[in-house]
Amino acid sequence: MRRRFDDTDSAISALRDGTTRIIAGALPFDHSNRCALIEPSAVSRNSPLPGRTPATRGTLRIRSSEPTPDEHARRVGKAVAMIRSGELEKVVLARRLVLESTVPIDPIDVLDRLVRRDHASNGYLVDLSTSHTAGPVLVGSSPEVLIRRSGRTVSCFPLAGSAPRSSDPLKDRAHARMLRGSGKDLREHAFVVDSVRAALAELCVNLQIPAGPDVIATPQMWHLGTAISGELRDPELTALDLARQMHPTPAVCGTPRTAAQGAIADIEGDRGLYAGAVGWCDAAGDGEWMVTIRCAEISADGRTLVAFAGGGIVADSDPTQELAETTAKFGTILDALDARGLERRRA
Numbered sequence: 001m002r003r004r005f006d007d008t009d010s011a012i013s014a015l016r017d018g019t020t021r022i023i024a025g026a027l028p029f030d031h032s033n034r035c036a037l038i039e040p041s042a043v044s045r046n047s048p049l050p051g052r053t054p055a056t057r058g059t060l061r062i063r064s065s066e067p068t069p070d071e072h073a074r075r076v077g078k079a080v081a082m083i084r085s086g087e088l089e090k091v092v093l094a095r096r097l098v099l100e101s102t103v104p105i106d107p108i109d110v111l112d113r114l115v116r117r118d119h120a121s122n123g124y125l126v127d128l129s130t131s132h133t134a135g136p137v138l139v140g141s142s143p144e145v146l147i148r149r150s151g152r153t154v155s156c157f158p159l160a161g162s163a164p165r166s167s168d169p170l171k172d173r174a175h176a177r178m179l180r181g182s183g184k185d186l187r188e189h190a191f192v193v194d195s196v197r198a199a200l201a202e203l204c205v206n207l208q209i210p211a212g213p214d215v216i217a218t219p220q221m222w223h224l225g226t227a228i229s230g231e232l233r234d235p236e237l238t239a240l241d242l243a244r245q246m247h248p249t250p251a252v253c254g255t256p257r258t259a260a261q262g263a264i265a266d267i268e269g270d271r272g273l274y275a276g277a278v279g280w281c282d283a284a285g286d287g288e289w290m291v292t293i294r295c296a297e298i299s300a301d302g303r304t305l306v307a308f309a310g311g312g313i314v315a316d317s318d319p320t321q322e323l324a325e326t327t328a329k330f331g332t333i334l335d336a337l338d339a340r341g342l343e344r345r346r347a
């Protein structure tokens, strides 16, 4: 690592004035919080993770669920009431699981398992050391492209609308079919596409937006997703500028944005880096930023892991189903720890 940036302005200036060739790391959910961006000392593209012997696993236990599953369902009910009263149209509510391990968790081992299980997803591991603290990391594997820039071409792949995968192939296909036909999920998805359309219409020409979403799969979830692309009007806008403008979309925040941000701050408090953006940008302005979901923070001593999962709430959301959706989304991290049973038993 050659340099650390706590805010996007100084990273963008360093890329513009040529003192930095490339930056990588994570942007927070709330723009006013600290970023975790660095200029790496070396960059290696398209190389697979080196083969490694699996790390020794200790015993994991859930120390707490914040909020409790019942309280999360109550919060969903409260959000539905706010939506029905017209205060807002959609809001994304999240919860966290705090796990304790008897032996230090090896973050590279977790990344390795995430990537091996899902080659299509973007595995990430971000060093969260500051000048005062060393060692905590953010690890995850995100299926959602916030924004990608390659020359003038810009693309993104917003997701919203979810159903769990099933180990029974018939049930699994039925879940995908139900998701494709679910009015609630299609409406939830439309909020995101409408907002991305409005943001990109200002920034792009030749905007390509399919009429309806596709159903895409991760190992744990089905999602509605729409592949969107366009050509940038202003080639000076870097991938980092674009990420800053696009974030947070209603996939992780809500509609209208300010009302949803207020509701999330009141109900959940600070999200830190969860539901922010994670990626890279080079001095030519090219780069890729994924939405920071399906992730966990691992403490510096490796013994505590905090996993995050949320879901979009609209007028006809059901609290029990929304709770189950977050449980299914925790599966990405829990499967990589061979710990899926923990949360199933609990929730």
Ligand SMILES: C=C(O[C@@H]1C=C(C(=O)O)C=C[C@H]1O)C(=O)O
Binding pocket: 092, 094, 144, 159, 160, 161, 162, 223, 251, 252, 275, 293, 294, 308, 309, 310, 311, 312, 313, 329
């Ligand atoms: C907020 C999360 O996921 C987001 C919410 C989704 C939904 O509400 O259906 C689907 C994909 C993501 O955009 C998460 O995984 O924590």
